[in-house]
Amino acid sequence: MADVKAILREVQAGRLDIEQASELLQGASTLDYATLDLDRASRTGFPEVVYGAGKQVEQLIGIMERLREHQEVVLVTRVSEEQAQRVLARWPDVQYEKEAGLLIASREPLRPVRDGYVAVVAAGTSDLGVAQEAAWTARCFGSEARVIADVGVAGIHRLFGRLAEIREAAVAVCVAGMEGALPSVLAGLVDIPVIAVPTSVGYGANFGGVSALLSMLNSCSAGVAVVNIDNGFGAGYMAGMIHRKIAGK
Structure with a gap:
């Protein structure tokens, strides 16, 4: 569940706007073609992952844009090269793993956080x-x-x-x-x-x-x-x- 006090502190500090805070409190963000699960990380330990196959590029970009506002890591699976190139044209900082068919948008470089x-x-x-x-x-x-x-x-x-x-x-x-x-x-x-x-x-x-x-x-x-x-x-x-x-x- 959303940590209400933590969200309000982020708003007070200017790191979240009212719309973003509202979405976090509701645990969801709604687009015309998708309802994004913003509360998933707090329930399961890992944020929502996007399945790229079958999505129009505009839909994929819209979903990624909204998730990037709220998640430390956005992972998109089963991405075609055409989809990837369009996303990279929008965000050159996104990592494209061609062999794996993945897009990874991470605020910080990926690094292990546990031993082994x-x-x-x-x-x-x-x-x-x-x-x-x-x-x-x-x-x-x-x-x-x-x-x-x-x-x-x-x-x-x-x-x-x-x-x-x-x-x-x-x-x-x-x-x-x-x-x-x-x-x-x-x-x-x-x-x-x-x-x-x-x-x-x-x-x-x-x-x-x-x-x-x-x-x-x-x-x-x-x-x-x-x-x-x-x-x-x-x-x-x-x-x-x-x-x-x-x-x-």
């Missing part, structure tokens, strides 16, 4: 886009994220070469397409939670990631939780929540 890190483990180079989405989401959440790429089961010795680094992490995000075997293997080798992300990478019988999803859901290794196909954001968000609870801040 999240390991984001990608089976193949083709899985890196989803892995980077997970890593940058965790960074926006205040965690350090280390991407460990191309350690899939087709050359499992590559995984063993990075295993010590993965074991030192607070939580692992494991991204894999094809048959989706890597999370099961990894979970049998570590004592940390493994968040499995199936990707749509693969040939016909991969069924756009369904094969990998079912493999991960049927993992015989304990300690594996599964998010939706290509949902790097969901995995990075969950990893950030777990890391925050483990670290106590």
